[in-house]
Amino acid sequence: MEISFQSDVGKRRNTNQDYVGVFENKKGYTLAMLADGMGGHQAGDVASKTAVNEIGRQWEKNKITDSEKAAKWLVKTIQEENAAIYQAGQATPEFAGMGTTIEAVAVFEDDFTVAHVGDSRIYALLEKQLIQLTEDHSLVNELVKTGEISKEMAANHPQKNIVTQCVGMPGTIEVDVSSHLIDAKDYLLLCSDGLTNMVSEEEIAQLILKNPNAEEAVEKMVDAANDRGGLDNITALMINFGGVADA
Numbered sequence: 001m002e003i004s005f006q007s008d009v010g011k012r013r014n015t016n017q018d019y020v021g022v023f024e025n026k027k028g029y030t031l032a033m034l035a036d037g038m039g040g041h042q043a044g045d046v047a048s049k050t051a052v053n054e055i056g057r058q059w060e061k062n063k064i065t066d067s068e069k070a071a072k073w074l075v076k077t078i079q080e081e082n083a084a085i086y087q088a089g090q091a092t093p094e095f096a097g098m099g100t101t102i103e104a105v106a107v108f109e110d111d112f113t114v115a116h117v118g119d120s121r122i123y124a125l126l127e128k129q130l131i132q133l134t135e136d137h138s139l140v141n142e143l144v145k146t147g148e149i150s151k152e153m154a155a156n157h158p159q160k161n162i163v164t165q166c167v168g169m170p171g172t173i174e175v176d177v178s179s180h181l182i183d184a185k186d187y188l189l190l191c192s193d194g195l196t197n198m199v200s201e202e203e204i205a206q207l208i209l210k211n212p213n214a215e216e217a218v219e220k221m222v223d224a225a226n227d228r229g230g231l232d233n234i235t236a237l238m239i240n241f242g243g244v245a246d247a
Helices: 043-061 067-091 139-145 151-155 201-210 214-227
Strands: 002-008 018-024 030-038 102-107 111-117 121-126 129-132 176-181 187-191 234-240
Touching: 002 018, 002 030, 002 214, 018 043, 018 234, 030 043, 030 187, 030 234, 043 067, 043 102, 067 102, 067 111, 067 176, 102 121, 102 187, 121 201, 129 201, 139 151, 187 201, 187 214, 201 214, 214 234
Parallel strands: none
Antiparallel strands: 002 234, 018 030, 030 102, 102 111, 111 176, 121 129, 121 187, 187 234
16 A cells, blocks of 8 residues: 655645645554645644644554444544534634544555545545545535536536535534445545646546556646646645556
8 A cells, every 4th residue: 555645835825724644553554634724824724733633643542443443433533623623713812713624544454434524525546537435515515416506517616615514613513434445456535625626537537547656646636736726725645555557
């Protein structure tokens, strides 16, 4: 298994509010995470960095060896982190209203577990196609689901950046979790919307197929997003389970 990631501020933002981390638990199993923070001043990067590092620190202490336990653990731990970030925002005026998306993948021998809150995404590359494993917690996705707008309209909607859920909200959040079998040819991609708002899913799939080395692939993705204008922070984390993509 090969993991590579890159996070770039982009061309329009002064600070990078995305954050990424890879952690191992006491049994040697990996948890990879990506977060896209939101909030004024420096609050967004505080939220994303705190969420990834705190959840990662908890992962390093556990002895989980299977996806079922990982799913329950991820829901509980992300919900606890939601409360902690919300409380930190309430306690410190400059952090008020801060929040973050979270994408997490726990990898085991034969399968992996995905946890998700917000509008960052996790994809798998299967049969040369990029398959989204998460569902955006966003206003425009709600409008698409109710048939009010098309998926094409959603891409350019003025409110496309409004999330319906994030880590750092008052009350309880719904953490989406799912488990999937590993195919040797699988690639997983965790990414912030700074990538997917700039580069189409078809183009991302082609970049992976042409650059099966994970490090090269994420570099090309970030370059492509910046070439299109780099309107937001751009972060991509790729997991290669050991297969070779066939372009």
